[in-house]
Amino acid sequence: MRYAVLVTGPAGAGKSTFTGAFLNHLRMAKRTAHLVNLDPAASPTSFEVQPVIDIKDLISVEDVMSELEYGPNGGLVYCFEYLLQNMDWLEEELGGYDDDYLVFDCPGQIELYTHHPFLPTLVQHLTRLNIRVCAAYLIESQFMEDRYKFFSGVLSAMSAMVNLEIPWINVMSKMDLVTANTDSESDGGARNGIRQRKDVARYLDPDPLLLATRRGYEGDIENPRFHALNQAIVHLIEDHPLVSFLPLDLTKPDSLETVVSHIDYTMQYGEDEEPKEPHDMDEGDFQDAD
Numbered sequence: 001m002r003y004a005v006l007v008t009g010p011a012g013a014g015k016s017t018f019t020g021a022f023l024n025h026l027r028m029a030k031r032t033a034h035l036v037n038l039d040p041a042a043s044p045t046s047f048e049v050q051p052v053i054d055i056k057d058l059i060s061v062e063d064v065m066s067e068l069e070y071g072p073n074g075g076l077v078y079c080f081e082y083l084l085q086n087m088d089w090l091e092e093e094l095g096g097y098d099d100d101y102l103v104f105d106c107p108g109q110i111e112l113y114t115h116h117p118f119l120p121t122l123v124q125h126l127t128r129l130n131i132r133v134c135a136a137y138l139i140e141s142q143f144m145e146d147r148y149k150f151f152s153g154v155l156s157a158m159s160a161m162v163n164l165e166i167p168w169i170n171v172m173s174k175m176d177l178v179t180a181n182t183d184s185e186s187d188g189g190a191r192n193g194i195r196q197r198k199d200v201a202r203y204l205d206p207d208p209l210l211l212a213t214r215r216g217y218e219g220d221i222e223n224p225r226f227h228a229l230n231q232a233i234v235h236l237i238e239d240h241p242l243v244s245f246l247p248l249d250l251t252k253p254d255s256l257e258t259v260v261s262h263i264d265y266t267m268q269y270g271e272d273e274e275p276k277e278p279h280d281m282d283e284g285d286f287q288d289a290d
């Protein structure tokens, strides 16, 4: 069985940083894990671990922009459409990785997750190749700075989950930026700075009441029309409690370990593995057992 984790989420959410830490963690646990870069605009220096498969070997945004005179977003969509027309390239590249754990670093354009057919088509191809797929969707802790921004993140996560329909976890990244501020803030409104730690639980398991209050930005009474819209969103989140977040603080090894365990569980990693015969084990396995 091969496994693929799609690391997804909006621009700057920390996908590449998490991917690098994740791969290092898997390799330290002696798992055969590789990076697949799906971002045709990624800079080679952005990878902590070099990709074994790189969409840029097929097509890059720079080439599309210079040759077809597209802008960056149009260029990116063109690259994905080109990849969809050349899936045999990806299948051939994936062919050499049996029994392996593949981590796909995806680009940050939100339309890819909400309505573009690229990722659902990719998932269909991977599944047909007998690769078990799951997704980790990252949003960064700055989304907790104000409730409107936060609920836009919740809705984008929900929309991406519905669009992809695969095993899924949501991750609140960059938790090292959340301060231990003790200043009281009970209204859930906007403030400068990052959400204080004592409020975090209401965001990790989104509390729709954060949005239901009549207070808007900076304590203003919000427009009644927006209040009605907010109420509708509250009901949607209450009726479909699909989204909760695992906190990820890369400065704490236990935090990464917890996220990796959830990914393994979500993907049912190792369920089909046969017990290793002694002659299949290498010297390192015996050293670990000591």
Ligand SMILES: Nc1nc2c(ncn2[C@@H]2O[C@H](COP(=O)(O)OP(=O)(O)OP(=O)(O)O)[C@@H](O)[C@H]2O)c(=O)[nH]1
Pocket (backbone or CB within 6 Å): 010, 011, 012, 013, 014, 015, 016, 017, 018, 039, 046, 106, 107, 108, 109, 173, 174, 175, 176, 177, 248, 249, 250
């Ligand atoms: N403090 C903190 N900064 C982080 C963390 N993860 C990423 N960053 C920073 O956030 C910025 C974006 O990180 P990336 O990993 O490139 O994010 P990305 O989601 O891959 O970005 P795109 O590929 O552009 O969508 C960089 O400046 C990182 O150094 C984190 O856990 N904590």
